[in-house]
Amino acid sequence: MHRQNVTLRIIKDRAFKVFVILLAFLSxxxxxxxxxxxxxxxxxxxxxxxxxxxxxxxxxxxxxxxNALIGSFILVIIASLPSILLGIAAGIYLSEHKExxxxxxxxxxxxVLQGTPSIVIGIIAYLWVVVPMSGFSVLSGGxxxxxxxxxxxxxxxxETLNLIPYSLKEASLALGVPYYRTILxxxxxxxxxxxxxxxxxxxxxxxxxxxxxLFTAFGNAFMNWNFIKPVNALPLLIYxxxxxxxxxxxxxxxxxxxxxxxxxxxLNLVVRIVTRxxxxxx
Amino acid sequence: xxxxxxNKMVVSPKHSSQGAESAFQKIILIAxxxxxxxxxxxxxxxxxxxxxxxxxxxxxxPFSKIWDPVSGxxxxxxxxVGTLLTSFLALLISLPFSIAIAICIGEFxxxxxxxxxxxxxTDLVAGIPSIIYGFWALFVLVPIVRNFEIKLGIFPYGxxxxxxxxxxxxxxxxxxxSIAREVIAFVPTDIKEAAYSLGATRQEVITKVILPYARxxxxxxxxxxxxRALGETMAVTMVIGNSNRIPRSLFxxxxxxxxxxxxxxxxxxxxxxxxxxxxxxxxxxxVTLIINVIGRYMIxxxxxxx
Numbered sequence: 001m002h003r004q005n006v007t008l009r010i011i012k013d014r015a016f017k018v019f020v021i022l023l024a025f026l027s028x029x030x031x032x033x034x035x036x037x038x039x040x041x042x043x044x045x046x047x048x049x050x051x052x053x054x055x056x057x058x059x060x061x062x063x064x065x066x067n068a069l070i071g072s073f074i075l076v077i078i079a080s081l082p083s084i085l086l087g088i089a090a091g092i093y094l095s096e097h098k099e100x101x102x103x104x105x106x107x108x109x110x111x112v113l114q115g116t117p118s119i120v121i122g123i124i125a126y127l128w129v130v131v132p133m134s135g136f137s138v139l140s141g142g143x144x145x146x147x148x149x150x151x152x153x154x155x156x157x158x159e160t161l162n163l164i165p166y167s168l169k170e171a172s173l174a175l176g177v178p179y180y181r182t183i184l185x186x187x188x189x190x191x192x193x194x195x196x197x198x199x200x201x202x203x204x205x206x207x208x209x210x211x212x213x214l215f216t217a218f219g220n221a222f223m224n225w226n227f228i229k230p231v232n233a234l235p236l237l238i239y240x241x242x243x244x245x246x247x248x249x250x251x252x253x254x255x256x257x258x259x260x261x262x263x264x265x266x267l268n269l270v271v272r273i274v275t276r277x278x279x280x281x282x
Numbered sequence: 283x284x285x286x287x288x289n290k291m292v293v294s295p296k297h298s299s300q301g302a303e304s305a306f307q308k309i310i311l312i313a314x315x316x317x318x319x320x321x322x323x324x325x326x327x328x329x330x331x332x333x334x335x336x337x338x339x340x341x342x343x344p345f346s347k348i349w350d351p352v353s354g355x356x357x358x359x360x361x362x363v364g365t366l367l368t369s370f371l372a373l374l375i376s377l378p379f380s381i382a383i384a385i386c387i388g389e390f391x392x393x394x395x396x397x398x399x400x401x402x403x404t405d406l407v408a409g410i411p412s413i414i415y416g417f418w419a420l421f422v423l424v425p426i427v428r429n430f431e432i433k434l435g436i437f438p439y440g441x442x443x444x445x446x447x448x449x450x451x452x453x454x455x456x457x458x459x460s461i462a463r464e465v466i467a468f469v470p471t472d473i474k475e476a477a478y479s480l481g482a483t484r485q486e487v488i489t490k491v492i493l494p495y496a497r498x499x500x501x502x503x504x505x506x507x508x509x510r511a512l513g514e515t516m517a518v519t520m521v522i523g524n525s526n527r528i529p530r531s532l533f534x535x536x537x538x539x540x541x542x543x544x545x546x547x548x549x550x551x552x553x554x555x556x557x558x559x560x561x562x563x564x565x566x567x568x569v570t571l572i573i574n575v576i577g578r579y580m581i582x583x584x585x586x587x588x
Binding site for chain 2: 009010012013016017019020021023024026027028030031033034037038086089090092093094096097102103105106108109110111112113114115116117118119120122123124126127128147150154178179180181183184204205207208209210211214215218235238239242243250253254257260261264265268
């Protein structure tokens with residue numbers, strides 16, 4: 001009787017382990033299904049023309065995503081420049097004045113901003129840029145994405161700078177180097193790989209964002225180089241084509257998904273290599 | 283704690299660098315200040331633009347159930363219900379999976395190939411853009427759910443709360459698993475060993491010692507996943523069916539707060555319509571703000587690095 005009880009418990013233990021591992025692997029299944037499905041339906045439409053041509057109207061064969069690729073690229077550039085500068089400056093403040101009252105509130109603001117739904121950021125960019133300029137534009141989309149990039153850049157900058165030992169700063173100050181030059185020429189370069197990682201992660205994240213672009217960048221069937229005109233972006237193109245009723249547009253959307261997922265995965269891979277090769281170590 | 287070397291103490295030989303010094307200090311101060319101002323400005327400008335709707339519908343806006351742009355009557359209850367249903371259903375579906383992942387990484391395979399594989403794949407799940415999930419769900423998940431509904435004998439919409447919750451549950455697994463795995467890994471060895479020494483099997487240690495010990499961490503993870511689920515826009519918008527009525531069942535089409543904004547914002551004609559949508563956005567912002575502040579406080583209390 002007692003013996004049987006123990007065997008039962010051992011069986012239960014084994015079954016539990018198998019069950020837990022099964023559940024864990026089951027939860028990965030959708031990811032692989034998605035990647036498999038995207039490659040299966042998207043790969044066939046990928047060729048040089050797909051990257052170089054503009055979208056064609058319904059009914060015509062072919063057509064590419066050149067305008068969306070360039071649009072996404074421009075949007076990310078516009079978003080990155082101000083938020084990298086602002087993010088690094090704020091990150092320096094947070095790591096240099098850890099205990100100040102402003103640092104407390106700024107950290108809270110960063111956390112809240114990180115959790116703010118992307119659609120809300122879209123509304124804000126609409127109210128702040130689209131309404132005053134009375135039109136959807138590249139600029140408004142870039143600003144929306146820029147706000148989304150900020151929290152990640154600030155957090156990684158702060159965390160990286162916190163890792164750099166105090167002795168490095170002391171050594172520089174002892175040589176008579178002014179404080180600001182110590183930060184800019186000694187501390188920042190020492191943490192550059194960490195900060196780069198943050199920037200790359202945030203770019204990978206906003207490159208796939210759709211919601212903040214719906215009523216800012218808006219989308220455009222043509223190439224656009226004008227900053228105050230609407231522009232297409234890869235995720236916007238996927239959204240518009242995926243929800244259209246035309247099979248040939250769906251094919252283009254699958255191809256574009258292939259490109260977008262490839263882009264995001266490559267960026268993540270680069271981040272992983274950067275952190276492994278040049279991680280901040282002391 | 284004061285910085286051991288306040289800036290005033292830095293003696294600089296050249297006068298010009300004093301100016302650069304204070305300019306540098308000012309720049310980083312302004313940058314930090316800008317963050318706080320940015321957040322306050324987001325709140326205030328949404329509040330300002332929501333004023334017409336606030337004045338017209340008062341405090342009953344979130345609780346009145348008619349959203350009719352044609353007659354100009356706006357109430358957010360259908361979206362509130364839709365948001366809560368999809369988010370909580372998604373949490374419910376994802377919970378066993380995220381706890382299983384957390385147990386695998388935090389207890390069964392702490393190091394080695396399997397653990398790094400699981401970690402990398404969960405990171406990847408979080409990295410895939412939501413538009414991709416939406417697109418896939420629209421073309422693969424919707425037909426499956428439709429067949430399922432035919433078998434159940436209910437109207438086969440395919441699109442609806444259930445489909446949205448399914449895809450949402452896949453997307454939020456990394457968020458609830460990430461904190462749970464940290465706390466499970468941090469359960470002190472001595473209490474585990476105490477249980478083993480009493481003759482407990484590993485399964486008993488996990489269910490009776492580790493999980494109860496880690497419950498606050500698991501709860502925090504769920505909270506953060508909830509914050510993420512509430513605000514998720516694209517994937518949900520594509521498969522929820524976009525109906526502005528209060529959903530009758532888990533399979534009926536609905537709208538969430540985020541999806542109604544995504545769908546109707548560019549079409550909103552008239553000041554009151556736009557203002558009502560902005561008020562929905564403001565509600566969403568405040569709800570996620572509260573959830574994130576509580577989650578942050580709970581993480582601080584556990585003092586773990588996530």
